[in-house]
Amino acid sequence: MCFYEHLRFTCGDWKWGNFREHCNREYRIGETCGMKLVYTTAEVRNKCKLCDKVDTKLRKREVELARINRWQQEGRYPASVEKSQESIKILENEIRSLYAEIAHRRQAIGNQNGSSRSYA
Structure with missing residues (x-):
């Protein structure tokens, strides 16, 4: 101890x-x-590394969405729109996996605090 x-x-x-x-x-x-x-x-006045990664991925996704909206309003670059939509899907999968990792870490911390002990 x-x-x-x-x-x-x-x-x-x-x-x-x-x-x-x-x-x-x-x-x-x-x-x-x-x-x-x-x-x-x-x-500590900042977020953990996982939350920083999530924030970065969310910002990248917002940039891609804004780019797609602009291109669709202009009616140009259909191939670029498709490519951006694929990158958004990849970013969403990465964000989902980061959220799962955060939830798993917090659940594991909860188990360390005594919820998984057996006194039989």
């Missing part, structure tokens, strides 16, 4: 920070016992 910093992002996600202090259970010098406890919680 060694102590680590706890970093919490604005999106609600978190991660372990730097090691801070040894616990009483550790008898080897320079080693940690393997269990992590929160020393302090620091609020």
Whole structure:
């Protein structure tokens, strides 16, 4: 039960920070016992890496949609419209997989907090 910093992002996600202090259970010098406890919680003013990736993909999708709308209003570039529609489908699949990864990570964190323990 060694102590680590706890970093919490604005999106609600978190991660372990730097090691801070040894616990009483550790008898080897320079080693940690393997269990992590929160020393302090620091609020980070930005989003986690996965949420940043989602935001980037959403912005790219919006740019492609605006480009398609402009081209369709002009009545030009049908091949480019098709290519942009394919790239939008790819972006939507990537966004969907990132959201699934975020949900899986948060569900796994919930299971670590004791919801999956069996005391029988």
